[in-house]
Amino acid sequence: MAEKHFKYVIVGGGVSAGYAAREFAKQGVKSGELAIISKEAVAPYERPALSKAYLFPEGAARLPGFHVCVGSGGERLLPEWYTGKGIELILSTEIVKADLASKTLTSAAGATFKYDILIIATGSAVIRLTDFGVQGADAKNIFYLREIDDADKLIEAIKAKKNGKAVIVGGGYIGLELGAVMKINNFDVSMVYPEPWCMPRLFSSEIAAFYEGYYKKKGIEIIKGTVAVGFDSKANGEVKTVKLKDGRVLDADIVVVGVGGRPLTTLFKGQVEEEKGGIKTDGFFKTSIPTVYAVGDVATFPLKMYNELRRVEHVDHSRKSAEQAVKAIMATGGKSIEEYDYLPFFYSRSFDLSWQFYGDNVGETVLFGNNDPASPKPKFGSYWIKDGKVIGAFLEGGSGDENKAIAKVAKVQPPVDNVDLVKEGLTFACKI
Structure with a gap:
């Protein structure tokens, strides 16, 4: 060649x-x-x-x-x-x-x-369950999502197993987004993850409580504090059940795994x-x-x-x-460019929900707004406070301008001495 x-x-x-x-x-x-x-x-x-x-x-x-x-x-x-x-x-x-x-x-x-x-x-x-030698993890209809080929295979299975049972392994981005999309496809959905709440690397327990409540309201079963330790398959090699560490066994036509990369x-x-x-x-x-x-x-x-x-x-x-x-x-001829100055930004969408987060999620948290999962229009947020300054901000259900406002707060890091953030909520960000 x-x-x-x-x-x-x-x-x-x-x-x-x-x-x-x-x-x-x-x-x-x-x-x-x-x-x-x-x-x-x-x-x-x-x-x-x-x-x-x-x-x-x-x-x-x-x-x-x-x-x-x-x-x-x-x-x-x-x-x-x-x-x-x-x-x-x-x-x-x-x-x-x-x-x-x-x-x-x-x-x-x-x-x-x-x-x-x-x-x-x-x-x-993607990290695969076969990497850890999980029993039966090579069964058919156990999916991972990284590339378009993976998604195409999952679509075929969704069509073949119409109105079936789906088990989502993992409670991060992929888990939450796939849990929602499988429900939209009219599957009976269970989500399994070992942590005490979903999206633990980013969400506080109060933020997570809203999403878990919302998903339950949509009919998704949430099983926390345990992991999948094995899979049984049918004679044709397709997954049949998911065995959990706590002894429970879940029926499954499709399993989607999202445990990180x-x-x-x-x-x-x-x-x-x-x-x-x-x-x-x-x-x-x-x-x-x-x-x-x-x-x-x-x-x-x-x-x-x-x-x-x-x-x-x-x-x-x-x-x-x-x-x-x-x-x-x-950059040539002495043209200088600035060093990368990145403001961490994460977002996700599922069902009718849409959140954005900017900054760093360390320090104390202050929750504000309406975080009732049963509310027809929930809209709430959280600030992260460290050394008397806001260093992170999260908002569910924000408009474009409101999301820009929380981004600015995370970038500017304003002091919050003698500020009632719970009461001020989003107004605090919009004033910066």
């Missing part, structure tokens, strides 16, 4: 790759200089759609509808956009070896790619500096090798606001870190 050489190569074809490509085009990359190598068969798309509108029974999202960069209100980059810009999309190609010293990537098929500058945008891989850094082990589970970078996403950058889920970067190194797994950071790295790569 002929060896190919590019000035710039992005390895990974997810959200980061698409946003990086758009930034390269803005910065005037020349035709033939840039290649994106992806093991997926399609051009970069907005991954969050997979756990939401892609699985809807009616009016479902489909490609080309959610190619990047529509998730942030930008133009859709269809495959022909890349062709028009002279960017080579090398799809269905898995890189199995990376030699950073010789600037060479090798694919599973034995093709080699040389680069001058590399952007690592490999993202995360691991950054895909294996190809680069021992070649670049790592920290906190990711590839260590500076505020421009440059790694310990000057010609190699890492963005999105795989990067551990200096979070300026909190003066510490962090790894952030979220689509917003995937987009922004990719743009930052490309600006840094393309």
Whole structure:
């Protein structure tokens, strides 16, 4: 196979790759200089759609509808956009070896790619129950959701098991979003997770209580404080039951597992500096090798606001870190760019609900607003207070302007001495 050489190569074809490509085009990359190598068969798309509108029974999202960069209100980059810009999309190609010293990537098929500058945008891989040797976890109809192929397989099962029973393993983003979408598909849904409440990495117990109450009201059974320890299957290999550690056994036609992800850094082990589970970078996403950058889920970067190194797994950071790295790569002639100054941002949508969170969730919490799960229009929020300042803010059911207001609060970190935050609630944020 002929060896190919590019000035710039992005390895990974997810959200980061698409946003990086758009930034390269803005910065005037020349035709033939840039290649994106992806093991997926399609051009970069907005991954969050997979756990939401892609699985809807009616009016479902489909490609080309959610190619990047529509998730942030930008133009859709269809495959022909890349062709028009002279960017080579090398799809269905898995890189199995990376030699950073010789600037060479090798694919599973034995093709080699040389680069001058590399952007690592490999993202995360889902954690599978088979990784822990869970008995029966290789049964059919046990699904994970990471790529469009996974979602397509799940859709087939939803059609085949109409009005059946679904068990969701995990109480984080994927668990909550998939629990909602399976219910919308008219499945009998149970959710199982070991923690004392859902979304424990972000939610306080009071916030979680609202969502758990809302889901119960929708008819979803929530089983907390236990884990799936085994699966039984039918003669045809399809999952039949889920065995829990507390002795309970749940019937299941479909199981969806969302227990987290691991950054895909294996190809680069021992070649670049790592920290906190990711590839260590500076505020421009440059790694310990000057010609190699890492963005999105795989990067551990200096979070300026909190003066510490962090790894952030979220689509917003995937987009922004990719743009930052490309600006840094393309900055020439003494043009200086600012270090990455990121305000952590997380959001989710399920049923008629929609929340946003900005900042850091450490310190004391103050809950405000109407968080009654039975309310026809619940709207509530929370502030996180540390050292007498607001450092984090959460809002369910906010308008665009109200969400901007809580973002500003988390960025500005106003003092709250002698402020009755429960009483002031959202008004406090809107005054900043």
